[in-house]
Amino acid sequence: MPLLYFDLIEGRSEKQIKRILDVTHEVLVRSFNVPERDRYQIVREHAPSKMIIDDTGLGIVRTPNMLVLQVTTRPRTRSMKQAFYKSLVEKLEAACGIAPGDVLVTFVTNTDEDWSFGLGRAQFLTGEL
DSSP states (O other), X not given: OOEEEEEEESOOOHHHHHHHHHHHHHHHHXXXXXXXXXXXXXXXXXXXXXXXXXXXXXXXXXXXXXXXXXXXXXXXXXXXXXHHHHHHHHHHHHHXXXXXXXXXXXXXXXXXXXXXXXXXXXXXXXXXX
């Protein structure tokens, strides 16, 4: 059920994007114990001039290979999120060649009443999920 938005600088191949999505999903399933088929991912590509992500004074080097990941989800523990951050950058670097400094992640937390998967119902509230 987490809904993931990937903001990328345009220019990656379909194969590269698929690998990023697959790796991220693998990490998500392990970190949050979500079902394998619980996969909601949206990719948005931007011209380099339309995506400026500085380092907040931390000395983090950003390259055109960077990505911003927004995870909209029900509440997760601090330790779950920290494990997700760590595992994600490790796996993206190993499988996709994306440096850890090129990965920015943010969480947007909501509750069961904030989700409808279709049919005009809030499936977490109706007991369907």
